[in-house]
Amino acid sequence: MVVTLKDIAKETGKSITTVSRALNDYDEVSSATKELVRNVASELGYTPNIFAQRLQKQYTDTIGLIFPTFGPRFSDPFFSELLAGIGNQAADLGYDLLVSTRAPGDEEIKAYRAMVQGRRVDGFVLVRTRRKDARVECLQEADYPFVAFGRAKGRYEFPYVDEDGLYGMRLLTRHLISLGHRRIACISPPPELMFAHYRLQGFKDGLTEAGIPTDDALLRVGNLTQRDGYEQAKILLDLPSPPTAIAACNDLMAFGAMSAAQDRDLVVGKDISITGFDNIPMAEYSHPSLTTLHQPLYQIGAMVCKMLIRLLQGEELDEKKILLKPELIVRQSSGLLKS
Amino acid sequence: MVVTLKDIAKETGKSITTVSRALNDYDEVSSATKELVRNVASELGYTPNIFAQRLQKQYTDTIGLIFPTFGPRFSDPFFSELLAGIGNQAADLGYDLLVSTRAPGDEEIKAYRAMVQGRRVDGFVLVRTRRKDARVECLQEADYPFVAFGRAKGRYEFPYVDEDGLYGMRLLTRHLISLGHRRIACISPPPELMFAHYRLQGFKDGLTEAGIPTDDALLRVGNLTQRDGYEQAKILLDLPSPPTAIAACNDLMAFGAMSAAQDRDLVVGKDISITGFDNIPMAEYSHPSLTTLHQPLYQIGAMVCKMLIRLLQGEELDEKKILLKPELIVRQSSGLLKS
DNA sequence: CTTGACTTCCAAAACGTTTTGGTATATGAT
DNA sequence: ATCATATACCAAAACGTTTTGGAAGTCAAG
Incomplete structure (x- = not known):
């Protein structure tokens, strides 16, 4: 019992054309007719068949x-x-x-x-x-x-x-440097992701502008998950000379890195600094709360x-x-x- | 230059009907014709117009x-x-x-x-x-x-x-009781959510079957976010006689509750037990890792x-x-x- | 030779819209 | 009286499929 233009046409005594035009508010329909058609349409509970519309017009909305x-x-x-x-x-x-x-x-x-x-x-x-x-x-x-x-x-x-991941990471790196950190690690996303490039570059730029050489041992790659953050951080903490700060390139990895540090009884924010990127809602309520870059997703x-x-x-x-x-x-x- | 059945019909010299049927593998088309039509179709790069199909058949896939x-x-x-x-x-x-x-x-x-x-x-x-x-x-x-x-x-x-949230929460409550806890709080979702009902009931059942009376002061409601978990846990910890365990009804709230406890220098898993529900991937890599119920989402x-x-x-x-x-x-x- | 069944095909209708290409009537200007 | 313009309407075509209702041809059985 689907109502079509035809039904409205029959009911109002107008043609299908006129009904269609009335409903689409064309000029060439008298306002009296428009009113009539619209009333009947809503009375019968008409809704256009979207597939017929899409077949006719050539777009899909x-x-x-x-x-x-x-x-x-x-x-x-x-x-x-x-x-x-x-x-x-x-x-x-x-x-x-x-x-x-x-x-x-x-x-x-x-x-x-x-x-x-x-x-x-x-x-x-x-x-x-x-x-x-x-x-x-x-x-x-x-x-x-x-x-x-x-x-x-x-x-x-x-x-x-x-x-602007480059800008963001540079800002963040500066922040870490201003806190006194010199051995700063970065866990960046897989390089095929475009934003990985910018974030990593921003990190490196931040170091360079402070005259700190980048140490390749401190550059790790993780797949954006908490798990990868955890595992990459473990590797970093196992280094003979571990970093004093880890900049993870997203919040999830930062959380993982925090867990890894905490597993070794390091107090995050004191013994080691860890930062993220994205500022997902959780970042505010983790323990400790996460220093990160806000992105209005x-x-x-x-x-x-x-x-x-x-x-x-x-x-x-x-x-x-x-x-x-x-x-x-x-x-x-x-x-x-x-x- | 969209290819339609008509084009294939013209190209093969068959009718539109036959082409349509050949492509839909009807019996009444000779295999030679089917083959021909199919070849021409793929040669021209034919794809059916989905809106025409949907208009004709009456479903949308x-x-x-x-x-x-x-x-x-x-x-x-x-x-x-x-x-x-x-x-x-x-x-x-x-x-x-x-x-x-x-x-x-x-x-x-x-x-x-x-x-x-x-x-x-x-x-x-x-x-x-x-x-x-x-x-x-x-x-x-x-x-x-x-x-x-x-x-x-x-x-x-x-x-x-x-x-089966009832079963799950009962299991979990039993677990907490078996660890010696008697003052156990529950942060449940807003009661209009159906699963809130089951989870809360399971929690209560778990207490009841162990002969522990439910204390309404230990029943809090949170909106499933980490933030709400944090805030409700704060209220619970401020009680004159705070709980020794908090069962949050989802992992996110559990994380929030963990943060609240950690903010007061409580060691989660020792000074207080906190549990979740869902087993989202993060649960494994939080600190401490989260006791929870696995749901294969x-x-x-x-x-x-x-x-x-x-x-x-x-x-x-x-x-x-x-x-x-x-x-x-x-x-x-x-x-x-x-x- | 006729009949019926089977195979293979097709023209036209249908799905429900919008658009094209009109027509009929009224109004006003010449 | 004629023409031009504007208004209000409509029949038919179009969009690209699938389905309906045949039709033509072949073959075997009677």
């Missing part, structure tokens, strides 16, 4: 989002906040959000191709860009609109929002989404490339170097 | 999921793991996932109604059921298929997967999704109601009562 998930224990607070930002913004602007979750790799690209080929979505939001990002290439090749959270290397440019999600929808609606973007300065949040996990 | 998000700082590892489970399963079975994020309340129900009215999705996955769940009523009223993660009170039954997501798709395809479910027994994971945050 849907944006695509493919989350790169790593294995079954994918559990990153980072993503849920970002998703909320994107999702709420999309809903507010009347767009649907088609979400897929795939591990990076072939399956992921296949998922993109399927959405592109089938023209299932009008455009994409890309998250966590990679250095040489197959997804970017895939979408650019197909000339599909997208906005990314993160930058990438490549031939062509694309609109993005990104946090919810807002970033909303921004990226809004930019994409602007693009889809043919508007020009005021700014195609947005770089946000993360804010240093000093809490208890970083403290003066014990003399 | 899409399932809906509306995440209840609480404010901008929505950041729950619980959800990302669940999403991954649902998303990957849906993709594997050839279904799209339409995700919306809305705070519980009017907007949320409106989102459901919009999806239902517009027949945008074939069915729903419902997560985090509430005692009297407007979403359940909305969907049952519209006779829309759905499978829930969680139970709910109501007139009619529905298929669900749920963890990824698998639950996958199960719920699979059940729904079964339903949509008209199959009977072997089991309409699945109750999983959570497993007690004893780690360092719970220890013998200090005498």
Whole structure:
């Protein structure tokens, strides 16, 4: 018992054309007719068949989002906040959000191709860009609109929002240095992730500008999980001359590093300083609370989404490339170097 | 230059009907023709227009999921793991996932109604059921298929997967009692959440069966966040006769409670025992590591999704109601009562 | 030779919209 | 009386599929 335009037409005695136009508020329908049609429509409980609309017009009012998930224990607070930002913004602007979750790799690209080929979505939001990002290439090749959270290397440019990881990490490194630390380790994300590059570089720049040589033994890589933070920190603490501060490149790894230090009865913030990046809500309530860089993930999600929808609606973007300065949040996990 | 059936028909010299049938592997097309059509189709790079298909057939091959998000700082590892489970399963079975994020309340129900009215999705996955769940009523009223993660009170039954929170919390309470604890507090979720009821009841049952009276001063409510765990634990620790153990009803609140205890220089696992529920990946790498109940969220997501798709395809479910027994994971945050 | 069954194919209708290309009537200017 | 313009409407086409209801041809049985 689905109500269609035809039913309204029959009921009002008007043609389907007129009904359609009345509902879409065209000029060439008298206001009396419009009123009539609208009343009957709401009386019958009419809702347009979205697939008929989409078949006719050639767009879908849907944006695509493919989350790169790593294995079954994918559990990153980072993503849920970002998703909320994107999702709420999309809903507010009347767009649907088609979400897929795939591990990076072939399956992921296949998922993109399927959405592109089938023209299932009008455009994409890309998250966590990679250095040489197959997804970017895939979408650019197909000339599909997208906005990314993160930058990438490549031939062509694309609109993005990104946090200025270089600036942020430099700020943070300076902070640690100002506390007296000289042996500072960094646990950075896998280098294929674009933001890993900036954050690591910022760290190195911070050292360099203070005249501290970088010690490769103090540079570790972790897969952004608490587990990896824990394990890499263990390795660092086992060094003959261990660091007095560890800058983890995200909060989750920082938590892991904190656990590793605490397992050895080090007091974090006194015996050793540990810092993160992202300022996920948990950072405020860990013990000790975490010194980190704030990244407004919810807002970033909303921004990226809004930019994409602007693009889809043919508007020009005021700014195609947005770089946000993360804010240093000093809490208890970083403290003066014990003399 | 989108390739349609018409193009293939023209190219092969067959009719559109035959082409459609060849591609759908109907019997009444000769194998020679099938072969020809299929070759031409892949040569031209044909992909069916999904909206035309959906208009014609009356289903969408899409399932809906509306995440209840609480404010901008929505950041729950619980959800990302669940999403991954649902998303990957849906993709594997050839279904799209339409995700919306809305705070519980009017907007949320409106989102459901919009999806239902517009027949945008074939069915729903419902997560985090509430005692009297407007979403359940909305969907049952519209006779829309759905499978829930969680139970709910109501007139009619529905298929669900749920963890046996009552059993789990009883197990955990017993564990704490066996360690010598008698003054045990519980930080439970807001009572409108259905699982809050079971977990709290399990806690009470555990006390009762050991002959320990429940002290209402030791029952606190928190909104599942680390922050709330922190604050409720502070209140508990300020009591004239504070608890020696705190059972938080999820891991996030347990982490918050741990921070609160540690802020007072209590050693968690020695001076006080603190436990969680969910066993999110972080639980293993907190300091101390968290005693908790394991809930296989990824698998639950996958199960719920699979059940729904079964339903949509008209199959009977072997089991309409699945109750999983959570497993007690004893780690360092719970220890013998200090005498 | 006729009949019926089977195989292989096709034209047209249907799904529910929006858009195209009109028509009919009224109004006012010439 | 004629023309131009504006207003209010509509039939039919289009979007790209699947399904309906045949039709033509072949073959074997009667």
